Amino acid sequence: MRQLIALFVLAVLLALAGCGSMNPYPEHVYSTPPSKDRTGGLDPKTKPYTVLGKTYYPLKSASGYDEIGLASWYGSDFHGKKTANGQTYNMYGVSAAHKTLPLGSRVRVTNLENNRSVILTINDRGPFVNERILDLSYGAARKLGTVDSGVVKVRVTSLTAEVVPTRLAEPRDKLYHVRVGAFAVRENALHVHRQLLSAGYRGANITVVDRDGQILHIVQAGSFQSRGQAERVMEALKGDFPTCYIIS
Template structure:
């Protein structure tokens, strides 16, 4: 089965990249994050909850995940998208623990329970999809392995929101929330950045990300362990990372 998937470049979902792949499991369909071609005009929503349109249907993500509890089918996606960007700009790691959802705010932490065997996993929503009726969540390969759904491809699950990400101000707001970013390093070679990113995810930093910046005519790939509203929390994370990553620092 072939599928088409558009990958957004950043939190505002402004750019796309498409790809086609052969599905290893006939019952499994990959996520389909939104295409910026169909995104409505001015962005007046929090970037985590921007409305978007896929295959002619417009989706309006929830402004809060509080009280979300739903039963439906879960699929998973793997190596075809490994190393590519998810809807919130993070680099997809098929071996990590994450998932795609159509309407939960990006950054929402949920518990996914396989109703066929009782196994569950806690993860963060960082992508959009799957856009197939009845399928409510698309797991990373690592998450699917945790709940025992890799071989089945599609299983019945319960998705329960554990917390909702803070709402950031829109472009029309009069004040902004200050975030403290724990950065591990900046690399000219992207593969080096991805290697460090994989180490962070394996160590439990599920919200780690790689972003690309231009500095003095150079392209650098910045690895970030996480972003925090609290400076104290950022300092705690920095202290844990320093022994393994002595170049780590806090930016705001």
């Protein structure tokens, strides 16, 4: 009888020890592995968070981020309160809130209605309204001329440089692509694609890419064998798409 009791106690202790070694971040909590800082904890700049029942998974890097969407601004209701990165929000300063860019990211924001732009730092999370992609500080909104309109279409471009290995020689089949924009909303990309086709750019295309969990629809007017060709197309498009540019 004593042997049976001893075996039972041993089994219970082994079960408890197994529970203590379980992964504290099960797969149904994180759809992508959380970023780690040097101490082994969650990196506060890219830490997943939940708002209104929805969990957001920030990008691990802002490198290559380029998106067009709606931007709003926020002011006195949050003035003096803590931002997501622990700073005190100054509505008269130049900053912005974004749902998934790493906190501390430096970006260029361009108002596509008047072509004014400002360089700022992402220091907060939001906006969590409709399909807006950016919440500007009052100071940033003033520089962009968006205070009165409230919500405007902007382009958000990361200033984080991506390290590219140096090549000794360029491939002979190198092409130059005229990129019109990158859109999180597919309908916006389709609308621009139709505009390009109607204007005679038969090589216009849409490419879907996944940048660390962020799905973007890249719209290009076409691909060309010489930079001169690409530059002529870019100049022709500047009137309707002032922020288009060339990549190779």
